[in-house]
Amino acid sequence: MGNLLGNETTGALRLFVALIHYPVYNRSGQVVATAITNLDVHDxxxxxxxxxxxxxxxxxxLERQRWLLERIVQHWKVGHGAQTHPNRKEALSRVLAVESLEQATSMVGDRCGEPPVCVGTTARRWPGAVGYSQLRxxxxxxGVYLILFGTGWGLTDETLGGCDFVLEPILGVGEYNHLSVRSAAAVVLDRLLGRG
Structure with a gap:
């Protein structure tokens, strides 16, 4: 899974997504590594x-987590899943395992010829966060954009501080604010790129 896909683009915009499993916070505010889940990979x-x-x-x-990811993706790229669900094959063929955010950023830069604009996401208030309409x-x-999503209890302050932009949190109608990363990613991508 070390090679990026062909040279598909969406016009002048080049979009990449990263799901960070380390470094992220746990519920106690400690920096941890979280497990890759099948649901997160698919969604x-x-x-x-x-x-x-x-x-x-x-x-x-975590090497064993990258190995697990390889197994999941291969099932949908070349296994029975590829024949049964070609749409999933298309989507899951874009999944790459990397050891660090730096590696992902470097791969995007090599692919596109320029470093990506890194966009952090968080459910917390962040000083200087930008709104969706401004980033859209x-x-x-x-341009080249890499949007970062955090597992666990979110991206670390250090990771967010290294981003070019941090998006405002998604706010619902009440005080509850704990979407799954899968749900948050769908909302963020639609707000930034949706046509509806």
Missing amino acids: LARASCTYGGEAVFMVTP QSMSSG
Whole structure:
């Protein structure tokens, strides 16, 4: 899974997504590595593909987790799943396992000839966070974007601090604010790139 896909683009915009499994917070605020889940792999791949994403990076330094991801993806790329569900094959063929965010950023830069604009997401309030309409307008001019989503209890302050932009949190109608990363990713991608 080390090679990126062909040279598909969505016009002048080049979109990539990363699901960070380390470093992220746990509920106690400790920095941990979380486990890759089958649901996250499927749903992030399908959402990214729907909105023109060229690749989805699953970021984990844990070798056994990357091995597990390879097994999941191979089933849908070349196994029985590829024959039965060609749409999933298309989406899951874009999933790549990497050891670090730096590796993902480097791969995008090598592929596109320029470093990506890194966009962090968080359910927390973040100083200087940008709104969806502002980032959507910026993305409409094209460029290379890597949108980061965190598992567990979210991306670390250090990761968010290293981003070019951090999006405002998704706010619902009440105080409850704990969407699954799969749901949050779908909402974010639709707000930034949806046509409806």
